[in-house]
Amino acid sequence: MMECYLDNSATTRTDEDVVSLMRQIMLSDYGNPSSLHKKGFEAEKYIIDASRTFADILKCDASEICFTSGGTESNNMAIIGTAIANRRRGKRLITTRIEHAAVSAPMKFLEEQGFIVDLLDVDSHGRIDPAQLESYLGEDVLLVSVMHVNNEIGALEPVAEIGNIIKKKSPSTLFHVDDIQGFGKLRLIPKQAGIDLLSVSSHKLHGPKGVGLLYINRRVKLSPVIFGGGQQRGFRSGTENVPGIAGFALAAKKMYAHQDENYRHLQALHDLFLREISGINDITINGGDVPYIVSLTVHGVRAEVLLHALEEKNVYVSAGSACSSNKPSVSATLKAISVPDDALDSTVRFSFSPHTTEDEIRYAAKCLDEVIPVLRRFIRK
Amino acid sequence: MFHSFLIKYAEIGVKGKNRYLFEDALIRQIKYALKKLPGHYSVTKTNGRIYVACPEEYDYDDTVDALRHVFGISAFCPVVCTDDRSIEGIRAEAVKYIENNYDRKDFSFKVDTRRAYKSYPLTSMEVDAEVGEAILQAFPESHVDVHHPEEMIHVEIREQTNIYSRILKGPGGMPVGTNGKAMLLLSGGIDSPVAGYMIAKRGVILDAVYFHAPPYTSDRAKQKVIDLAEQVARFAGPIWLHIINFTDIQLYIYEKCPHDELTIIMRRYMMKIAELIAKRNKCLGLVTGESIGQVASQTMKSLYATNEVCTLPVYRPLIGFDKQEIIDRSEEIGTYETSILPYEDCCTIFVAKHPVTKPNLQIIKRSETNLSEKIDELMEAALASDELIVVGK
Numbered sequence: 211m212m213e214c215y216l217d218n219s220a221t222t223r224t225d226e227d228v229v230s231l232m233r234q235i236m237l238s239d240y241g242n243p244s245s246l247h248k249k250g251f252e253a254e255k256y257i258i259d260a261s262r263t264f265a266d267i268l269k270c271d272a273s274e275i276c277f278t279s280g281g282t283e284s285n286n287m288a289i290i291g292t293a294i295a296n297r298r299r300g301k302r303l304i305t306t307r308i309e310h311a312a313v314s315a316p317m318k319f320l321e322e323q324g325f326i327v328d329l330l331d332v333d334s335h336g337r338i339d340p341a342q343l344e345s346y347l348g349e350d351v352l353l354v355s356v357m358h359v360n361n362e363i364g365a366l367e368p369v370a371e372i373g374n375i376i377k378k379k380s381p382s383t384l385f386h387v388d389d390i391q392g393f394g395k396l397r398l399i400p401k402q403a404g405i406d407l408l409s410v411s412s413h414k415l416h417g418p419k420g421v422g423l424l425y426i427n428r429r430v431k432l433s434p435v436i437f438g439g440g441q442q443r444g445f446r447s448g449t450e451n452v453p454g455i456a457g458f459a460l461a462a463k464k465m466y467a468h469q470d471e472n473y474r475h476l477q478a479l480h481d482l483f484l485r486e487i488s489g490i491n492d493i494t495i496n497g498g499d500v501p502y503i504v505s506l507t508v509h510g511v512r513a514e515v516l517l518h519a520l521e522e523k524n525v526y527v528s529a530g531s532a533c534s535s536n537k538p539s540v541s542a543t544l545k546a547i548s549v550p551d552d553a554l555d556s557t558v559r560f561s562f563s564p565h566t567t568e569d570e571i572r573y574a575a576k577c578l579d580e581v582i583p584v585l586r587r588f589i590r591k
Numbered sequence: 592m593f594h595s596f597l598i599k600y601a602e603i604g605v606k607g608k609n610r611y612l613f614e615d616a617l618i619r620q621i622k623y624a625l626k627k628l629p630g631h632y633s634v635t636k637t638n639g640r641i642y643v644a645c646p647e648e649y650d651y652d653d654t655v656d657a658l659r660h661v662f663g664i665s666a667f668c669p670v671v672c673t674d675d676r677s678i679e680g681i682r683a684e685a686v687k688y689i690e691n692n693y694d695r696k697d698f699s700f701k702v703d704t705r706r707a708y709k710s711y712p713l714t715s716m717e718v719d720a721e722v723g724e725a726i727l728q729a730f731p732e733s734h735v736d737v738h739h740p741e742e743m744i745h746v747e748i749r750e751q752t753n754i755y756s757r758i759l760k761g762p763g764g765m766p767v768g769t770n771g772k773a774m775l776l777l778s779g780g781i782d783s784p785v786a787g788y789m790i791a792k793r794g795v796i797l798d799a800v801y802f803h804a805p806p807y808t809s810d811r812a813k814q815k816v817i818d819l820a821e822q823v824a825r826f827a828g829p830i831w832l833h834i835i836n837f838t839d840i841q842l843y844i845y846e847k848c849p850h851d852e853l854t855i856i857m858r859r860y861m862m863k864i865a866e867l868i869a870k871r872n873k874c875l876g877l878v879t880g881e882s883i884g885q886v887a888s889q890t891m892k893s894l895y896a897t898n899e900v901c902t903l904p905v906y907r908p909l910i911g912f913d914k915q916e917i918i919d920r921s922e923e924i925g926t927y928e929t930s931i932l933p934y935e936d937c938c939t940i941f942v943a944k945h946p947v948t949k950p951n952l953q954i955i956k957r958s959e960t961n962l963s964e965k966i967d968e969l970m971e972a973a974l975a976s977d978e979l980i981v982v983g984k
Contacts, residue, residue: 518806588845588941 214525214570214577218414219361219391219503219561225416228461232418232453243450244441253452260459267466268408268425269399276445277455280422281390281411282312285355287424287435287446288386288407289316292353293325295433299382300350306330306338306367307546308360313388314542317355330356336365336497336547344375351383358392362543362559363497363505366392373404384430390414390422394465395473395502395564406430412454416563417461421454465564472564477501479562479571486575490582496547496557504560505544507553508578511585516558519585523577528559593651593669596658597755598641601665602765616766616794617641617663623828624657638707638749643667655759660825662792664761668745670753678713681752682725685744688754689726689733699736700726704746711748722746765794767828772796773906774869775823775878776861777832779816779934782880782909782917784823784926789908790878791827798872799823799830800865802837807941812934817980822926824983833868836976837861840969841941847961851943854888855950856959858897860966864973866901876904882912887946896950 215223235256241249243257261272268275278284293303305317307329317327328346330338338356347354354376356367369387376385386407389398394415400408408425412418426432426445438447465472480501487493487506496505508516513529520527544554560574598621606613618634618641625632630646632654645654651669658667673684689696704718713721722744723735747753775787777799791797801816813834824830844856865877881889888897898905909917921927959966 514809515807518809522806588842 211524212570212573214574216560216562216566216570216574217526217528218563218566219559220528221413221419222416222563223565224413224418224457225461225464227464228417228457231460232457235453235456239452241452243452244439253450256452256456257450260455263459263463264410264423264425267397267462269401270425271428273443274426274428276424276426276442277450277458278422278424278446279420279451280413281310281388281409282422284409284411284422284424285310285312285386285388286316287432288409288426289313289353289355290320290435291432292384292386292407292430293320293323294435295431296352296384297325300352301325302328302348302351303353303355304328304330304343304346304351305355306332306357308332308336308362308365308543309355309357310361310388310390313355313357325352332365332546334547335499336360336363336543337499338367338372340368340371340375343372344379347376347380347383349380349382351380353384353386355386355388357388357390358398359389359396359500359503360497360543361391361503362541363547364391364500364503365497365547366499369398369405370403377404391503392500394462395469395476395500397466397469400425400427407432412458412461415461415465416565417458418454421451421458423458468564473501475564476562476566479566479568480504482568483560483562483571483575486572487578490579494553496544496549502562504562505557506560507549507557508582509553509556510589511556511582512589513556513558515585516556516581519581520574520577523581525574525577527574528561529557593671594645594649595670595672595753596643596645596654597668597670597753598643598658598664599666599668599758599761600641600663601763613663613766613769614641616769617661619768620661620663620766620828621658624661625654628653628657642670659759659762661766662762662764662794662826663766665763666758666761668755668758670755672751672753674751676708676711676748676752678718678721681718681746681748681754682721684752685722685746685754686725686729688756689730689744692756693742696730697732698741699734699739700742700744701735701737701740702726702744702746704748707747707749718746718748762792762826764792767791767794767826768796770794771875772798772873773876773878774865774872774874775799775830776865776880777801777816777820778880779812779819779930780880781921781927781930782882782885784819784880784930785917785920785924786878786880786906786908787823788826788920788924788926790906791823797823797827797830797878798833798869798874800833800835800868802861802864803834804838804841805836807838807841809934811932815929815932815934817982818929819926820980820982822924822929826924827983829981829983831872832980832982834976834978834980835864835868835973837864837973840966840973843962843965843969845941848958850941851945851947852950852955852958854942854946855893855896855955858888858893859900859955859959860970862897862905863900864970866903867974868977869903874903876906877901878906878908880909880917881907882909882914882917885914887948890948892949892951893947896952896955899952 239252241253243254261275264275265272321327332338358369373385376383384406387405388409390411393410406427411422434445436447441447492509494507517529540554621634630649633644635642671688702719702722704715742756744756773795775797777783787797803813820830820832848856
């Protein structure tokens with residue numbers, strides 16, 4: 211039976227070349243980058259090279275790249291780190307109603323510490339209204355945090371426009387973008403979009419898990435949230451994850467080497483998928499600004515049951531957002547775009563990778579077509 | 592410091608001529624519990640007492656924890672043993688014992704001596720006085736109180752001398768393996784693991800059956816049940832867990848029977864299947880976590896309706912418990928945290944908004960005739976789907 215992994219926004223299969231590089235580093239070039247001897251220097255070179263790779267992609271300076279343990283840490287560091295370092299300037303922060311928990315949870319933590327957090331509404335596509343942001347902005351706003359691509363419905367936020375508004379209306383306010391679902395497929399240049407802090411995760415782009423980065427514009431005052439030996443210019447102590455960082459850089463390089471053709475392929479997959487499922491009645495597509503995330507509400511079917519039924523056919527998708535779905539809770543994103551209550555629990559997400567094939571898409575659509583009528587016969591009354 | 596434990600058992604003590612059977616079973620269960628720990632523990636029975644001798648290197652806390660999981664132990668005491676039986680030796684050992692085991696010595700105490708070795712030159716009372724005097728001399732801040740002592744210092748004179756004062760509570764009950772075998776219907780909820788624990792506590796070996804309903808219940812739900820079985824097995828010993836695929840029966844009932852009777856009819860088929868597996872595995876009864884009135888399927892009338900399909904006795908040890916009492920017990924035995932993991936079990940997936948609470952058996956039976964075409968075949972298929980997992984080996 212064909213294995214059809216369509217949960218690439220949860221995580222991806224690690225690229226073979228990335229694995230071989232990491233294996234070599236773990237077995238041969240295993241030094242600590244801080245060690246003074248040759249082994250340490252060899253290891254440090256991987257970190258320097260990786261920083262340069264990302265500096266090229268993001269058109270920034272290598273010293274503005276700080277490696278972390280992943281997207282969650284990057285977001286926490288950006289939000290808590292700026293709040294602590296700039297708290298004398300004010301205590302307001304602005305974010306949206308559809309952020310990933312890695313942004314909304316640190317925001318909530320700061321609220322408990324006495325900061326004030328304003329939430330931006332979104333329209334039925336999941337996009338914020340720049341005018342609302344403008345009305346909330348002021349010199350006492352420390353940070354605005356808006357995601358680039360929403361992880362559940364693939365909404366694309368107007369980050370360049372937001373950056374512009376901030377620079378005009380409140381130049382001292384910092385702008386953080388969670389680009390975990392965009393990096394690798396879209397290209398967002400922080401300096402062009404007025405972004406001061408940008409979070410990226412490795413395992414969403416065929417890199418290893420446990421590594422990510424935070425771009426930190428040189429003008430940003432940021433307090434570390436992890437203290438220790440002072441690695442990475444003191445921003446993030448701890449021995450660098452050398453194999454992870456090198457693997458991450460290689461994975462990113464490979465994604466961007468074929469960015470345009472990848473995107474065309476993802477667009478073709480998306481169009482094919484929607485065509486193939488167009489015969490199924492009573493389904494709704496939510497959001498959908500990017501081609502690689504399809505949020506599908508299948509009315510009358512519980513998402514988790516649909517997920518397991520597809521799993522029996524080797525098709526892997528997620529219900530809501532996989533990162534938070536080990537406990538069934540209502541999706542804030544779906545609520546924010548006004549998905550009706552009875553449909554909240556009927557929404558699954560298909561997410562594609564450049565490696566996804568058209569055959570897989572056809573197979574997944576065929577499975578959906580088979581499974582949905584059966585499941586609809588048996589519903590809770 | 593301590594290298595031995597004295598095991599006390601309550602109910603076994605009152606058994607008659609078959610008492611040795613219970614004692615041997617207890618020894619077997621203690622050995623089973625200690626087998627997981629490194630080193631060799633020797634478990635011996637002398638003069639109607641069970642001793643556990645620990646290896647040279649051992650972890651006190653792990654050993655205590657293991658013994659707390661052995662049914663049949665009412666209490667156990669860490670003891671100091673010495674081969675020296677002279678009164679000087681005993682006095683010195685008692686002082687050393689107090690020195691090592693009490694940070695503060697300003698307690699009241701009483702010495703309680705027993706002599707299994709009856710030809711000992713001093714009487715019990717005389718030994719009490721000797722040892723008490725030695726303790727008072729060594730620790731003037733202590734004092735004797737023979738009526739309400741804070742610490743009771745036990746001295747036993749046998750082939751060797753035992754000194755102990757700490758009494759740790761065991762789980763009580765009877766050693767597993769002294770009372771046949773039963774089939775537990777394990778759902779993944781809070782109640783059934785507790786029910787299994789309580790029946791195992793009476794010396795009963797457990798098998799278990801879980802009804803899996805993919806894709807409506809997930810592999811994580813199944814893993815949760817396996818984990819719960821493992822936790823019960825810490826007390827009950829190895830459990831043979833049968834996992835039965837119940838989806839097709841459930842869907843068939845859904846299609847053919849009135850919706851508000853679904854849960855009752857489903858439970859009747861679960862009982863039937865559990866009984867068939869129970870008989871194949873020589874179980875003498877079924878065990879469920881039901882408690883009167885907890886949910887619609889556990890009213891007196893519902894229990895009457897589900898019970899009707901069984902020929903084996905159905906043991907429901909929680910029948911008179913409130914939910915909170917069951918929760919308290921599950922926290923005590925360590926199954927609560929796993930039980931509340933939010934994976935759906937097959938009892939709830941199709942549950943009607945208003946299921947019948949007073950099912951009429953005649954009506955239920957009439958509804959079941961709608962199933963006659965395929966149900967036998969589906970029952971066979973469900974039995975054939977039996978996946979056996981042995982937990983707690």
